[in-house]
Amino acid sequence: MKRKIIRIDESKCDGCGLCASACAEGAIRIIDGKARLVSETYCDGLGACLGECPRGALTIEEREALVFDEEAVKEHMKKEKPAEHTHAAHHGGCPSARMMDFGQVKVQGGSTAPAASALTHWPVQLHLISPAAPYFEKADVVLAADCVAYALGGFHESYLKGRRLSIACPKLDADQDEYVEKVRSLIDDAKINTLTVMIMQVPCCSGLLAMAKSAAARAKRKVPVKAVVVGLKGDVLSEDWV
Numbered sequence: 001m002k003r004k005i006i007r008i009d010e011s012k013c014d015g016c017g018l019c020a021s022a023c024a025e026g027a028i029r030i031i032d033g034k035a036r037l038v039s040e041t042y043c044d045g046l047g048a049c050l051g052e053c054p055r056g057a058l059t060i061e062e063r064e065a066l067v068f069d070e071e072a073v074k075e076h077m078k079k080e081k082p083a084e085h086t087h088a089a090h091h092g093g094c095p096s097a098r099m100m101d102f103g104q105v106k107v108q109g110g111s112t113a114p115a116a117s118a119l120t121h122w123p124v125q126l127h128l129i130s131p132a133a134p135y136f137e138k139a140d141v142v143l144a145a146d147c148v149a150y151a152l153g154g155f156h157e158s159y160l161k162g163r164r165l166s167i168a169c170p171k172l173d174a175d176q177d178e179y180v181e182k183v184r185s186l187i188d189d190a191k192i193n194t195l196t197v198m199i200m201q202v203p204c205c206s207g208l209l210a211m212a213k214s215a216a217a218r219a220k221r222k223v224p225v226k227a228v229v230v231g232l233k234g235d236v237l238s239e240d241w242v
Helices: 018-022 070-079 155-160 176-188 203-218
Strands: 002-008 028-031 034-037 058-064 140-145 164-168 194-200 225-230 236-241
Touching: 002 034, 018 028, 140 155, 140 203, 176 194, 176 203, 194 203, 203 225
Parallel strands: 140 164, 140 194, 194 225
Antiparallel strands: 002 058, 028 034, 225 236
């Protein structure tokens, strides 16, 4: 089929490994000092790796390619050895996009104990997440504007605990068409249970909710979507199913 897929210009590639670290599906590996696409079926064509390449060696092209296979990606990531997951990082790559599942979070009790993080996985930035990551499957997902967790003191306890997280900024982030497609994929492919969209009480932040609504409208499945608006002083102004 003809679809969008990554293209690597090996003449520009210096083998830094940043793209391999950014590829949550494991479609790119550093082989013989160059970034190479190990399988067309692992590449979703969304381009999370593009912004990581300092040499401009990565582009998205539309051509005949094998269809993206989420099940194959899951099997591929299960079979990979830990050393393969960190391969790019040992060659100067950034581990910021490496998928990690932290497992069950243990909450510490006691009034003097520091608040425990309820974050259960990594990465969380919407550009970097993969809807095919196993921890998103049939999960309750929070899509939060970047500023929400800083303004809302009880974010981890009241909204993040028991849920999976992705964050984005509707004003500063580029390529938001990619965001819509990723949220749609979370709904249709990861088959998430619910989507909670958390935004700040500023006009530009409403773009994140609009993006989520657009993704939900495109999706074949229907899931409950909740909108939570947080005030600049950290109070929850509204919380409604939309």
